[in-house]
Amino acid sequence: MHVQYIGRVRVAAAILALSLAPLAPAHAAPAPVTVKIDNFTFTPQVITVSVGTTVTWVNDDDTPHTVVADDHKSFRSKPLDTDDQFSFTFTTAGSFGYFCSIHPHMTGKVVVKPN
Amino acid sequence: MADSSNHKPDRRPDRRRLLECMAWAGTGALWTLSGGIASSISLDQAAAAGTRPAGGVTPFTFVQVSDSHIGFKKDPNPDARATFREAVAKIKALPSKPAFILHTGDVSQLSRDDEFDDADQILKETGVTTFHVPGEHDMLDEGGGKAFLARYGKDAKGDGWYSFDHSGVHFVGLITVKDLRAGGMGHLGPDQIEWLKADLAHRPSSQPIVVFTHVPLWVVYQPWGWGVDDSEQALALLRRFGSVTVLNGHIHQVLTKTEGAITFHTARSTAFPQPVPGTAPSPGPMKVPVEQLHSTLGVRSVRVARGHGPLALVDTTLA
Numbered sequence: 247m248h249v250q251y252i253g254r255v256r257v258a259a260a261i262l263a264l265s266l267a268p269l270a271p272a273h274a275a276p277a278p279v280t281v282k283i284d285n286f287t288f289t290p291q292v293i294t295v296s297v298g299t300t301v302t303w304v305n306d307d308d309t310p311h312t313v314v315a316d317d318h319k320s321f322r323s324k325p326l327d328t329d330d331q332f333s334f335t336f337t338t339a340g341s342f343g344y345f346c347s348i349h350p351h352m353t354g355k356v357v358v359k360p361n
Numbered sequence: 362m363a364d365s366s367n368h369k370p371d372r373r374p375d376r377r378r379l380l381e382c383m384a385w386a387g388t389g390a391l392w393t394l395s396g397g398i399a400s401s402i403s404l405d406q407a408a409a410a411g412t413r414p415a416g417g418v419t420p421f422t423f424v425q426v427s428d429s430h431i432g433f434k435k436d437p438n439p440d441a442r443a444t445f446r447e448a449v450a451k452i453k454a455l456p457s458k459p460a461f462i463l464h465t466g467d468v469s470q471l472s473r474d475d476e477f478d479d480a481d482q483i484l485k486e487t488g489v490t491t492f493h494v495p496g497e498h499d500m501l502d503e504g505g506g507k508a509f510l511a512r513y514g515k516d517a518k519g520d521g522w523y524s525f526d527h528s529g530v531h532f533v534g535l536i537t538v539k540d541l542r543a544g545g546m547g548h549l550g551p552d553q554i555e556w557l558k559a560d561l562a563h564r565p566s567s568q569p570i571v572v573f574t575h576v577p578l579w580v581v582y583q584p585w586g587w588g589v590d591d592s593e594q595a596l597a598l599l600r601r602f603g604s605v606t607v608l609n610g611h612i613h614q615v616l617t618k619t620e621g622a623i624t625f626h627t628a629r630s631t632a633f634p635q636p637v638p639g640t641a642p643s644p645g646p647m648k649v650p651v652e653q654l655h656s657t658l659g660v661r662s663v664r665v666a667r668g669h670g671p672l673a674l675v676d677t678t679l680a
Contacts, residue, residue: 285642285643285645286585286643286644286645287643307643307645308435308436308645308646309645309646310470310471310498310501316543325471325472325501327471328435343543344543345542345543345544347541348497348498348500348501348541349497349586349644350541350542350543350544350545350546350586351544351545351546351583351584351585351586352586353543353544
């Protein structure tokens with residue numbers, strides 16, 4: 247019974263959160279951030295942004311690279327040839343590790359802070 | 362091609378010296394391997410040696426090409442197709458026709474159909490069969506390597522690994538570029554290692570083994586990912602054999618290591634060189650003056666003569 251009660255509270259909280267979401271004040275989108283891919287390195291390797299930030303990776307190398315979330319799902323670029331870029335907007339707070347799936351020793355992280 | 366004799370190496374090292382220094386040398390050399398012990402003679406000596414049978418067994422030759430990167434067109438090589446054609450010309454000029462060719466991966470630059478098509482078309486001119494294993498550049502299609510597998514891996518197992526026998530030698534093609542993980546290097550995976558275990562289980566330890574794969578099975582340089590995370594599990598299965606030769610590409614330079622009866626040989630690319638480990642900020646195409654490019658590219662021919670005869674590797678540049 248007790249468990250059921252907690253479950254109901256959680257469901258109610260979730261519904262409340264969903265219903266409030268569209269009412270949140272419309273902030274201007276945070277300034278976009280660029281990560282360079284150069285010399286088989288993501289630069290800066292770790293970035294901290296706020297929710298809603300669009301991050302763009304630009305490949306400056308003569309070698310193709312990818313940008314793939316550590317979980318292989320959250321975000322995943324196609325192979326980026328020289329000068330190609332990939333953008334992703336982070337809509338949830340958290341720490342998102344990523345790597346180049348072609349050269350997996352290349353790693354980076356996006357820390358997304360709540361607004 | 363008659364040019365191999367017109368571009369003799371600057372230095373003419375003796376067998377032992379060449380073996381020791383082969384790692385970075387831009388010279389043509391013949392590698393021999395007998396009971397797992399490698400030695401080497403110069404390319405000219407190799408040609409002079411002809412087809413003398415050793416141990417009563419008729420020898421055969423096969424060729425390794427690697428890292429053709431068809432589609433690559435940046436500094437230092439504006440046309441990787443052209444240099445691949447030159448590599449094929451070297452193969453056609455070999456004194457004895459190879460039984461087959463092993464391509465140890467990075468056939469293409471971006472896994473495009475036209476890149477694979479052109480590579481196939483060029484290799485076809487050799488008139489012999491080519492066995493492929495993929496490099497990471499061959500896994501860039503939407504299906505993460507399905508295009509490569511459909512083209513080259515019809516008889517392969519799992520993600521593309523396979524083995525075959527030729528004149529008593531057991532050849533094993535391994536996949537080291539599938540399911541790579543953040544922060545890691547090349548990867549074999551438990552399924553493939555399990556398959557390898559079964560594949561080798563009933564073979565006599567006296568049978569010569571040739572393993573070919575893209576990423577080196579020993580850690581050449583971890584900061585650049587030049588190694589395979591779980592290679593030790595595969596090597597453990599190979600240690601009981603008296604003669605194991607591991608051929609790979611990926612690092613675009615000739616490096617050799619001997620570990621007991623296992624010898625490792627990395628191969629040159631036919632497209633562009635990469636830096637010596639740790640001598641540059643990163644791996645990737647090394648810019649060299651145009652007149653030096655061909656001396657950094659090459660093909661390898663391997664001569665197998667069982668019994669007392671050695672298994673011999675000849676690294677020839679495109680210069």
